[in-house]
Amino acid sequence: MSTAAPPTDRTRPDQIDLTASSPRWGEKAIVGWLFLCAAFSVLVTVGIVFALVEPTLEFFSRVSLGEFFSFDEWAPTFQPPAFGVGRIVAGTLNVTFYALLIALPAGLGAAIYLSEYASPRAKRILKPVLEVLEGVPTVAYGFFALTFITPIIRELWPTFLPGALGDPPGIFSAASAGLVMGIMIIPTVASVSQDAMSAVPASLREAAYGIGSTRMQVATKVVVPAALSGIVASFILGISRAVGETMIVLIAAGATPNLTLLPNESVLTMTAFIAQASTGDIATGTITYYTVFAVGSLLFVSTLVLNMISIALVRRYREAYE
Amino acid sequence: MSAVTTPDPQGDIVSTPSTTHADPRSGLPDAPSGVMETVGLNVYYGGFHAVHDVDLAFGRNEITALIGPSGCGKSTVLRCLNRMNDLIPAARVEGSVNYHGIDIYGPKVDPIEVRRRIGMVFQKPNPFPKSIYDNIAYGPRVIGMQVDNMDDHVERCLRQAALWDEVKDKLKESGYSLSGGQQQRLCIARTIATAPDVILMDEPCSALDPIATSAIEDLMTDLREDYTIIIVTHNMQQAARVSDRTAFFTARPDETTGNRTGLLVEYDKTSQIFENPRDQRTEDYISGRFG
Numbered sequence: 001m002s003t004a005a006p007p008t009d010r011t012r013p014d015q016i017d018l019t020a021s022s023p024r025w026g027e028k029a030i031v032g033w034l035f036l037c038a039a040f041s042v043l044v045t046v047g048i049v050f051a052l053v054e055p056t057l058e059f060f061s062r063v064s065l066g067e068f069f070s071f072d073e074w075a076p077t078f079q080p081p082a083f084g085v086g087r088i089v090a091g092t093l094n095v096t097f098y099a100l101l102i103a104l105p106a107g108l109g110a111a112i113y114l115s116e117y118a119s120p121r122a123k124r125i126l127k128p129v130l131e132v133l134e135g136v137p138t139v140a141y142g143f144f145a146l147t148f149i150t151p152i153i154r155e156l157w158p159t160f161l162p163g164a165l166g167d168p169p170g171i172f173s174a175a176s177a178g179l180v181m182g183i184m185i186i187p188t189v190a191s192v193s194q195d196a197m198s199a200v201p202a203s204l205r206e207a208a209y210g211i212g213s214t215r216m217q218v219a220t221k222v223v224v225p226a227a228l229s230g231i232v233a234s235f236i237l238g239i240s241r242a243v244g245e246t247m248i249v250l251i252a253a254g255a256t257p258n259l260t261l262l263p264n265e266s267v268l269t270m271t272a273f274i275a276q277a278s279t280g281d282i283a284t285g286t287i288t289y290y291t292v293f294a295v296g297s298l299l300f301v302s303t304l305v306l307n308m309i310s311i312a313l314v315r316r317y318r319e320a321y322e
Numbered sequence: 323m324s325a326v327t328t329p330d331p332q333g334d335i336v337s338t339p340s341t342t343h344a345d346p347r348s349g350l351p352d353a354p355s356g357v358m359e360t361v362g363l364n365v366y367y368g369g370f371h372a373v374h375d376v377d378l379a380f381g382r383n384e385i386t387a388l389i390g391p392s393g394c395g396k397s398t399v400l401r402c403l404n405r406m407n408d409l410i411p412a413a414r415v416e417g418s419v420n421y422h423g424i425d426i427y428g429p430k431v432d433p434i435e436v437r438r439r440i441g442m443v444f445q446k447p448n449p450f451p452k453s454i455y456d457n458i459a460y461g462p463r464v465i466g467m468q469v470d471n472m473d474d475h476v477e478r479c480l481r482q483a484a485l486w487d488e489v490k491d492k493l494k495e496s497g498y499s500l501s502g503g504q505q506q507r508l509c510i511a512r513t514i515a516t517a518p519d520v521i522l523m524d525e526p527c528s529a530l531d532p533i534a535t536s537a538i539e540d541l542m543t544d545l546r547e548d549y550t551i552i553i554v555t556h557n558m559q560q561a562a563r564v565s566d567r568t569a570f571f572t573a574r575p576d577e578t579t580g581n582r583t584g585l586l587v588e589y590d591k592t593s594q595i596f597e598n599p600r601d602q603r604t605e606d607y608i609s610g611r612f613g
Contacts, residue, residue, distance in 0.1 A: 119411075120411070201448070203444060203446060203448035204448055204450060204451070205409075206406065206409070206442075206444060206448065207444065207448040207449075207450065207509070207512075208450070208460075208464075209406065209409060209437060210404070210406065210437060210441060210442035210443075210444070210513070211437065211438070211441060211460070211461040211464065211465070211512065211513065211516055212434050212435070212436075212437040212438030212439075212441075212461070212464070212465050212516060213434070213464050214434055214464075217464045221460070221464065222450060225451070225452070226450075226451050319450070319451035319452055319496075320451055320496070320498065321451040321498070
């Protein structure tokens with residue numbers, strides 16, 4: 001430029017000022033506000049950790065780790081108290097297991113249908129209905145379980161099953177709570193999975209069809225592997241919702257800390273214990289008070305570990321298309 | 323409509339002896355043998371008439387190029403040849419597309435079976451987000467093809483696509499680790515892995531640089547020995563370089579709606595089209611006066 005430019009360049013202004021004409025305070029303020037919005041959830045998480053840590057440490061100064069992490073007995077409000085958290089962890093696992101048994105296959109199936117098979121018209125009807133299901137309050141699901149599903153389960157229980165599995169469940173059961181919780185989670189799994197599958201480029205589907213793949217092969221061998229990270233994310237979201245769900249189990253699963261994975265028994269979950277203990281007259285500084293925090297910490301840590309495992313799994317197995 | 327004479331139904335059986343392939347253009351029969359042909363092909367997208375009355379025949383072991391300006395329906399015609407247009411809900415096809423005398427739009431024809439015999443390579447390289455090896459093995463696996471040794475088969479396909487030497491040490495890496503030109507050759511290898519009869523290529527070089535383009539063109543010439551190739555291209559030089567026959571399409575605007583309907587102007591040997599076109603529109607296009 002400089003070599004070619006003639007000495008008297010008339011198109012060039014006398015003075016070139018490239019500094020900012022104003023400090024743009026408004027924009028800086030908005031960026032600061034946006035940062036705070038983004039940082040808010042991180043700050044809240046840190047706050048929760050702090051709120052949990054101190055009472056949890058206090059709990060463990062009174063109850064040994066060995067006593068807490070055992071399956072012996074769970075009766076923190078009794079005299080003498082017992083703190084075998086394995087009992088309510090088992091309760092949570094029990095209900096979660098049956099919920100996922102329903103929600104993961106049904107949710108993934110719904111996602112595959114919506115993403116790969118549904119006509120635009122079917123999609124227009126099904127997707128909003130699915131999303132409405134997501135918005136139903138969990139307390140409504142709880143009563144749906146207790147008053148609608150439980151009687152049906154009790155009526156139709158397959159009594160020919162061997163041993164204790166053949167006994168019809170009582171009013172409160174893991175089966176009823178798990179089933180309804182599964183129904184509650186289907187839309188979450190379906191919706192997040194479908195978004196991930198719909199985001200898979202059409203060119204990959206064309207490639208597969210162009211070789212002579214059937215629709216099912218395109219869906220299962222190309223689209224699902226390519227969307228795996230989103231699908232696993234939906235599963236994790238579903239599991240987290242199941243583990244953290246409180247109202248349904250509180251209403252429909254009962255409150256017996258049974259050490260069982262049988263669906264026809266009443267169980268107490270970690271969340272149901274916390275809700276139950278916190279709604280009663282619970283005095284600050286009592287052992288029951290600290291137990292609530294210890295169980296809360298355990299819930300928090302287990303969800304965290306679950307998330308980390310899933311992130312690692314996704315990194316390992318996902319088929320990145322970018 | 324064009325210079326095509328309807329080929330003898332047995333034409334492809336007594337087709338050109340393979341010795342002529344050393345210099346295919348000089349030994350090219352006057353009429354294509356007719357592995358595939360379209361008869362009165364019309365395509366509609368909803369109410370829009372995209373392609374009007376196309377009659378074409380494609381010869382065995384020949385490369386046929388479909389050229390013409392944008393919107394002339396050449397890609398649409400190509401996608402009709404293995405029923406890829408079925409994937410577009412509003413698309414409707416009239417007329418017939420015969421493959422060895424069987425109308426692939428016939429009532430009992432399964433489009434999946436059609437695509438297993440008539441493979442397709444797309445404009446933008448679209449390898450699966452799987453390993454290079456699995457990209458090739460995918461097709462034989464899904465169609466349940468009997469392969470004695472998959473490792474050998476993968477090697478053979480990659481060799482045929484002139485890609486083996488570049489990828490033999492990283493077969494486990496993702497197809498996306500390759501350059502654009504390599505990805506497109508991978509896609510070609512993937513297509514030939516299921517041993518199709520016909521390969522359709524929809525502007526296979528339009529996303530590639532000139533060196534990669536030249537590699538693909540060489541590859542096409544090699545593949546002609548074993549396959550029937552039909553290629554859509556925007557690039558007239560490419561058609562002139564690689565193809566045996568060329569079909570020139572143009573778009574005619576509708577007098578009332580202004581929608582442009584594609585139609586076939588002229589179909590002949592490539593040398594004829596480029597040196598001595600019969601139709602004024604063809605001459606205008608290839609001489610750069612139009613399009």
